[in-house]
Amino acid sequence: MKRIIVSVTNDLTTDQRVEKVCNTLHKNGFEILLIGRKLKTSLPIERNYKTKRFSLFFNTGFLFYAEYTFRLFFYLFFLKKDLLLANDLDTLLANYLISKLQRKKIILDCHELFPEIPELVHRKNVKNVWLFLEKKLVPKVEKKYTVCDSIANYYQEKYQTHFEVFKNLPRKKEIEKGVFPFDTKSKKIILYQGAINVGRGLELMIDTMKHIDNHLFIIVGNGDIFQQLHKKVRLEKLEEKVHFLGKMSPESLHKMTPLADLGISLEEDLGLNYRFALPNKIFDYIQAEIPILVSDLPEMKQVVLDYKVGEIATNRNTKELAIQIQTILEKDFSNQLIKAKKILVWENQEEKILQFFKELI
Numbered sequence: 001m002k003r004i005i006v007s008v009t010n011d012l013t014t015d016q017r018v019e020k021v022c023n024t025l026h027k028n029g030f031e032i033l034l035i036g037r038k039l040k041t042s043l044p045i046e047r048n049y050k051t052k053r054f055s056l057f058f059n060t061g062f063l064f065y066a067e068y069t070f071r072l073f074f075y076l077f078f079l080k081k082d083l084l085l086a087n088d089l090d091t092l093l094a095n096y097l098i099s100k101l102q103r104k105k106i107i108l109d110c111h112e113l114f115p116e117i118p119e120l121v122h123r124k125n126v127k128n129v130w131l132f133l134e135k136k137l138v139p140k141v142e143k144k145y146t147v148c149d150s151i152a153n154y155y156q157e158k159y160q161t162h163f164e165v166f167k168n169l170p171r172k173k174e175i176e177k178g179v180f181p182f183d184t185k186s187k188k189i190i191l192y193q194g195a196i197n198v199g200r201g202l203e204l205m206i207d208t209m210k211h212i213d214n215h216l217f218i219i220v221g222n223g224d225i226f227q228q229l230h231k232k233v234r235l236e237k238l239e240e241k242v243h244f245l246g247k248m249s250p251e252s253l254h255k256m257t258p259l260a261d262l263g264i265s266l267e268e269d270l271g272l273n274y275r276f277a278l279p280n281k282i283f284d285y286i287q288a289e290i291p292i293l294v295s296d297l298p299e300m301k302q303v304v305l306d307y308k309v310g311e312i313a314t315n316r317n318t319k320e321l322a323i324q325i326q327t328i329l330e331k332d333f334s335n336q337l338i339k340a341k342k343i344l345v346w347e348n349q350e351e352k353i354l355q356f357f358k359e360l361i
Contacts, residue, residue, distance in 0.1 A: 002029075004081070004357070006033065011042040015087075019047070035072065035075065043249065068090075076098045085108075089130060089138070090114060096137050106142075113276060121271050143356070145163055147166070150299050164352075169348070172347050175258045189261050190218070191262065192263075192281075193281050198270070201264070201268060206238060216242075216243060262292070263282070263284075263310075264292070274297070276299055286303075291331070292304065293310055293328060308333070
């Protein structure tokens with residue numbers, strides 16, 4: 001049995017893309033070890049394959065990346081392996097060095113344009129370090145894949161290096177409905193699920209709720225600006241319109257999403273990483289058969305244009321956005337959603353993914 005070691009810098013619990021890749025490989029005869037890190041807030045994890053999470057002294061900034069790379073390098077060095085799978089640029093250095101020292105095959109999965117993440121936009125020196133690593137390492141990795149055509153085209157133009165595209169689609173599943181932990185009073189539900197970070201359009205949506213009555217905006221997830229948004233809702237006395245459900249397991253989230261009437265993905269154009277974003281929450285909304293409202297950005301906009309499952313935000317003015325949301329909620333997208341959810345599933349690209357890995361082993 002061939003052994004693939006997969007590494008990420010997150011705590012494994014909510015990374016659905018990595019979980020799907022690992023499960024696809026595991027159920028098709030590969031031995032999998034998934035490596036990440038453990039935080040104080042990390043939930044227990046149970047998988048069909050082996051996992052390892054490092055507890056680190058540093059969990060942010062340069063010292064975190066330095067410590068994690070050091071730990072990962074030495075852990076990988078002494079493990080039996082046939083193939084290394086690095087997820088994103090922040091795990092690539094350790095994997096690349098091991099692949100060269102021990103002559104092991106390596107694959108890179110780029111979930112995003114890492115040097116272009118919003119957290120680095122105003123940190124020129126730090127961004128330049130990541131750009132240097134990208135330039136030196138990414139073109140040297142023979143086999144690579146990413147989440148959308150825009151990122152693949154970007155790397156092709158920048159480094160003349162090829163990326164396959166495997167979109168971050170959800171698995172095919174039946175709709176299961178849970179219950180919200182509060183009374184929705186027959187109100188229309190607008191849902192955001194995902195990271196609570198800068199540039200996700202959450203401040204915009206909270207301000208938009210001032211102009212919408214008899215609707216609730218529910219935010220599921222956690223992140224850097226979670227407390228900041230809580231404070232904003234309290235100060236503007238919107239507690240009756242905006243609810244936070246915090247971080248949820250994928251299983252629990254699967255039962256919450258179908259309760260909504262509209263799913264939003266209103267990322268701002270804060271550099272190339274957000275411009276090319278194709279968030280997995282868009283596909284989760286479609287699987288739950290709820291229409292979507294997305295930013296006028298190329299990848300997410302294309303989903304709406306191709307499958308007619310919602311609308312593109314025409315204006316980021318809060319009053320105009322409020323009108324558009326209320327208009328969408330009066331429309332019926334059910335037929336388009338049912339058709340799209342049969343196409344946009346992980347299973348439809350599994351064979352292509354397996355072939356990609358088998359070519360290396």
